Amino acid sequence: xxxxxxxxxxxxxxxxxxxxxxxxxxxxxxxxxxxxxxxxxxxxxxxxxxxxxxxxxxxxxxxxxxxxxxxxxxxxxxxxxxxxxxxxxxxxxxxxxxxxxxxxxxxxxxxxxxxxxxxxxxxxxxxxxxxxxxxxxxxxxxxxxxxxxxxxxxxxxxxxxxxxxxxxxxxxxxxxxxxxxxxxxxxxxxxxxxxxxxxxxxxxxxxxxxxxxxxxxxxxxxxxxxxxxxxxxxxxxxxxxxxxxxxxxxxxxxxxxxxxxxxxxxxxxxxxxxxxxxxxxxxxxxxxxxxxxxxxxxxxxxxxxxxxxxxxxxxxxxxxxxxxxxxxxxxxxxxxxxx
Numbered sequence: 001x002x003x004x005x006x007x008x009x010x011x012x013x014x015x016x017x018x019x020x021x022x023x024x025x026x027x028x029x030x031x032x033x034x035x036x037x038x039x040x041x042x043x044x045x046x047x048x049x050x051x052x053x054x055x056x057x058x059x060x061x062x063x064x065x066x067x068x069x070x071x072x073x074x075x076x077x078x079x080x081x082x083x084x085x086x087x088x089x090x091x092x093x094x095x096x097x098x099x100x101x102x103x104x105x106x107x108x109x110x111x112x113x114x115x116x117x118x119x120x121x122x123x124x125x126x127x128x129x130x131x132x133x134x135x136x137x138x139x140x141x142x143x144x145x146x147x148x149x150x151x152x153x154x155x156x157x158x159x160x161x162x163x164x165x166x167x168x169x170x171x172x173x174x175x176x177x178x179x180x181x182x183x184x185x186x187x188x189x190x191x192x193x194x195x196x197x198x199x200x201x202x203x204x205x206x207x208x209x210x211x212x213x214x215x216x217x218x219x220x221x222x223x224x225x226x227x228x229x230x231x232x233x234x235x236x237x238x239x240x241x242x243x244x245x246x247x248x249x250x251x252x253x254x255x256x257x258x259x260x261x262x263x264x265x266x267x268x269x270x271x272x273x274x275x276x277x278x279x280x281x282x283x284x285x286x287x288x289x290x291x292x293x294x295x296x297x298x299x300x301x302x303x304x305x306x307x308x309x310x311x312x313x314x315x316x317x318x319x320x321x322x323x324x325x326x327x328x329x330x331x332x333x334x335x336x337x338x339x
Contacts, residue, residue: 007325008217015148016209016216017225017232018155022295024205025233026288027158028240031202032255032264035241038195040251041181044242046195050203051234058206059230063223066210070219073306074210085312092307095211099300103338106293107132113286117279130339136294137335140301143324144215147298154291159232161284162240165268169243172272177245183252202237211302244268301330 034043062074071077075095080088107129114120114128139146182191206226213219245251247268256262266285269277305327308317321328 008215009143009145010217011145011148011221013221013224013228015145015152016221017229018152019148019295019298020206020209020225020229021155021159021233022151022291023208023299024203024229025236026154026291027284028162028202028237028265029285029288030198031237031241034195034198035245035254036183036252036256037198038191039180039182039186040245041178042191042195044178044238046192046199047202047234047237047241050196050199051230054200055203055206055230055234059223059226062207062210063226066213066219066222070213070216071306072212072214073303074213075207076303076306078210085310089307089312092303092312096300096303096307099296099303100334100337103293103296103300103334106289106296107338110286110289110293113282113289116282132290132293133335133338136290136297137331139294140297140331141321141324141326141328143326144212144298147294150294151291154287154294158284158288158291159236161281162236162265165240165265165281166243168272169240169245169247169268172247172268173243175246175249177242203233208296208299211299214306215302240265240268247272297331297334301327301334304330304333 031043031047034046038046065078066074069077069081073092076088076092079091110132111120111125111128115125120128136150139150182188209222209225213222216222244263244265244267245254248263248271250263253261254263266278266281269281304313304317307313308315317329318327319329320326
């Protein structure tokens with residue numbers, strides 16, 4: 001058993017890897033905005049460089065600390081050990097609040113995607129939102145292994161969709177995907193700055209897996225999962241972007257609403273295979289938001305649990321369910337705030 005009676009679970013490397021994938025990526029959605037802002041060539045360069053200069057150092061630190069101190073809510077515990085209780089408290093609360101206050105955005109995005117092909121009344125839209133929150137709250141109340149199973153299924157679907165975009169894009173190669181390197185008239189610093197801001201956001205979340213390190217019976221799977229998932233995430237960003245630009249071109253119009261003549265990853269399928277494939281990819285986008293939401297309930301709820309154990313937030317947060325030993329109060333409060 002882990003902190004305050006929290007049960008440890010044996011996790012496979014792939015289950016942990018796919019939880020990380022859902023926290024950090026869940027598809028290449030968001031990269032579309034990089035392309036017109038910093039240019040096709042610069043976009044590809046940044047997507048290729050950030051895993052080396054940004055992701056790997058973070059993952060090395062998390063891997064070493066998870067092996068040395070495999071504690072629940074690792075970032076809080078490590079900060080407290082290094083800099084004292086004050087900074088540990090700040091790290092724990094800031095990290096938790098950022099999750100609690102941001103979760104509703106994924107629910108709203110799901111309804112936004114649904115409404116692109118189904119007209120929803122305000123009541124129906126609210127039912128979809130409430131249903132999504134309830135479903136993934138229940139999954140998280142079942143335990144981290146169940147979260148891992150759902151994350152694995154979602155990740156395979158999302159990766160398959162972007163692999164299809166890569167294949168279709170390469171098969172319909174019509175344009176140079178890295179020309180121009182930066183937009184005409186733009187300064188190199190402006191292009192790099194914009195690209196790094198978006199790129200870092202796309203490559204964020206690797207450290208969050210430390211929040212559940214104390215529940216993983218075999219913490220050595222964390223560095224193994226990093227080794228597998230870092231190149232998968234990088235390739236799942238770079239290859240569909242290259243293939244998409246090579247297939248449909250029009251780099252200036254990426255990230256603009258497709259109803260206004262813009263392009264996104266779904267456009268690669270709709271242009272080359274027909275409109276029906278765009279709907280299929282839209283379903284994938286819904287799954288991606290659900291994947292992020294599901295994994296972040298797990299990550300966001302654990303920090304308050306450990307803070308409560310240290311008497312740095314209300315102690316009732318440490319109460320565990322009788323059978324599964326899950327910290328149910330942080331999960332239920334997160335669900336309520338999201339509602």
